[in-house]
């Protein structure tokens with residue numbers, strides 16, 4: 214039976230993860246879920262963010278389900294870098310998979326787009342780029358202060374994520390991959406991405422390709438999200454574009470993601486795209502659908518496509534029955550989804 218490590222984390226993380234666990238338990242009875250106490254509370258209590266011994270234990274699981282990390286009482290970056298990015302990097306989760314669908318029944322904000330018309334997936338590079346942590350600062354807190362942040366792009370890192378995007382596109386109906394970058398300005402990394410993309414594209418004559426600069430892609434995601442199938446892009450562009458994609462498909466409360474290590478050498482990690490939402494934490498009003506759909510991605514990755522389909526079916530029923538704008542209770546949505554998934 215699958216062994217899942219659970220890192221509920223901060224803010225609404227534990228609230229939404231509890232619902233995802235309810236649903237997982239319903240569709241995969243006997244799934245073994247071990248909770249790990251990591252995040253702001255542990256940091257305040259012990260000063261620890263992610264002890265090596267915990268990292269080693271996490272590595273022994275089949276997958277990780279994560280809620281959200283980050284808290285206003287902890288300096289920015291301590292938990293985001295020290296916990297979340299450390300996991301993504303240590304477990305070489307180089308495919309950050311972020312699907313966006315405009316589900317029937319969901320009121321998207323765009324008058325030009327009808328439910329069912331948007332079904333795209335962003336394959337965000339997950340281990341490199343501006344997230345690599347290269348750079349530094351000089352003359353801190355003086356008028357001469359300088360800070361640099363370098364984007365790390367390796368042929369190996371770019372090629373493997375581009376290959377993943379083409380493989381995914383080959384399994385989808387529209388078979389199209391859009392490379393998003395900023396080759397007109399970021400000429401070093403942009404050239405590496407463009408050349409790698411062209412080389413991999415040549416091996417996939419059955420897949421259509423296009424290139425867009427990231428600023429144009431941000432615009433087209435809002436004006437014509439229907440045009441996208443698979444989008445492959447670097448770490449930071451993917452971070453920003455997937456919040457836009459979430460916004461145009463019913464909001465961040467519905468956006469799921471998987472931080473995937475396709476080789477299986479390390480566990481993959483599944484988490485909502487959203488963060489800890491301090492503004493609504495503790496109120497029981499966070500939408501757990503993003504966490505539940507992330508659990509569906511987990512089920513797919515672990516080889517349980519039928520269970521995954523039951524979860525997405527339950528989400529479809531839930532969303533179709535919602536009244537747009539009506540308030541929701543996190544635990545009630547979780548109860549309904551768990552019941553529907555086994556109905």
Ligand code: NAD
Nearest residue numbers: 281282283284293465466486487488489490492493499500
């Ligand atoms: P956020 O995603 O937490 O919140 C942005 C807005 O979306 C807020 O108004 C929030 O209430 C709303 N929202 C988010 N999830 C929701 C849900 N499930 N249902 C309803 N509304 C929801 O982003 P932020 O405010 O920029 O960041 C807050 C903290 O979370 C920061 O510490 C940040 O670093 C961290 N963060 C963590 C992750 C992660 O763990 N993967 C992702 C993003 C941000």
Ligand code: IPM
Nearest residue numbers: 283293294297298452486488
């Ligand atoms: C996300 C988040 C993270 C990211 C942060 C919290 C490190 O915004 O998962 O989208 O930038 O990847």
Ligand code: MN
Nearest residue numbers: 452453456486
């Ligand atoms: Mn983000």
